[in-house]
Amino acid sequence: MSVENAPVVDVDEAAIPVEKKMYYRFESNDKKEFRVSELAIQQSETLNRLVEAMGYTSEDVENKPAIAIENIDGKTLKLVFQWCEHHKGEAIPVDDGSVPKIVEIPEFDAKLMDIDNGLLFKLIWAADYLNIVQLLNVSCKKVANMAQGKTPAQLRRVYLLPSDEEDEAAKRAAQEAQDPRAREVEEEFEERKRQGGNSFF
């Protein structure tokens, strides 16, 4: 199944499914609404537990407000639900103890993740937050693959890693930024001492 054909549907753009299967409605933090099949939701441990706890009927799903997912935007959530619909019914992978961990990126997932690093970053956050094990695996695998054949200096550029000097400079800048407040605290302490208090608190 191609990414384009994955059965994730924006409510505004497509008809409501006529199947008897239950489709839950979710809303992203930028108010995009999605209908997602019950089976697809099972890929997310977080959402699966949530809908189980809610105990919605088919009517509830239609009549009650969409379930809000407040810290994921519509663009990211669309990718997440496309992934869940494509992989619905698949077993949740368990760690087989291999080192390094073996994860293959299927063609569909590779196309889905043909995105810029900013969106990939949000996708990993979403997969982690929603506890979608295999989506987290394949997205992290894509990040791990960036390290192939790279020297430490190249890895600093790939992963935006500050050098020790940059870390040190950032630390100094943070200390300097804190100094005015530190001075204020010190002055307040001295003032209280002058007023006869033995303790700052």
Next chain:
Amino acid sequence: MANVSKMGFPIFRLPILAIFNVFSMMNPLEMINFSMSSSKCKRIVKQFFCPGCKFELQLHIMDGTSISFKGTPTFWWEYELTLEKNEDNIIKYDADSEKLMKYSTNILESFFNLFKYIDDLMSFKNLGFLLFEMNKFPLQNDLIIQEIKNFKKPIEWFEVFSEEDVENDVTDILNHVKGIKHLNLSAPFSENFELICPPSLSYLSISNSKWVNLKKLLEFSSTEIRIPKSELTDMDLCAFFQSWIASESHSNLEKIEIHTVNPETFVTVSQNLPHEEFDNSVVRKVHSLPEWQIVLESFSIKRNDGTWATIYLTQHTMHPDCLTLEMTVG
């Protein structure tokens, strides 16, 4: 969500479990390179490996001195130290290995510095394999031995090769290294050499075994003994098996292999030991031989506590002259 550059990937802004998930898919060479990117990177990689590293660490002090990591399913990642500057940072791939060449003017110094860095970084619980070819850096053997002794963790599999008598060095190492399970000695020790088997030893292999006489053989306490080129006489072997039957030695022995014997040796052993008719009511272990080995003859013996064993004469399929006398217990 904060802005993220399209050029690089800000790995440190991921949740820690996601960072560790990324690490879990990197190979050891990538992880080590990552740790060398900055002090912060080293700290976080150390944190990842804090529960203990699942790769097996192997050291090879030989031609092509190297540090290897064995993964599962079996694949090796390796650093090999080289004196050839033009080989520096070249990666050599094989069907089951990936080797990164590192140039050094002082191979041993670089080797141990890298080893200490890796051990500190990856929290290995033990050293899986150590191969020490003592003729490779003869003038620096003291330094190597000191480094081996300084490594306080168990060494599971230890192999020593030498063309000289290195009795004192081997004794020194065995006295200091803990947890050796497999020991392979290939050096021309004098007849006075007394091997005191480490208590953890389960497998002992002795090449150049001129120094092994019956008295010493009876004292080896490993569960498996392999002697590729034996100087033991046929009567020595008979005495060994008789000692086993009488429960006088080797109560934990599971297997012994004496390689390169004559057909007459098997005849002598067979004639001097009480054969036992195999009792079909006894459940016995199934011992499968490697494909290259075929059984020519065999008979069963029984220890005085009722434990069964089988003595075989086997032949190497590729080298018909290569006969092995073997006893498997159980």
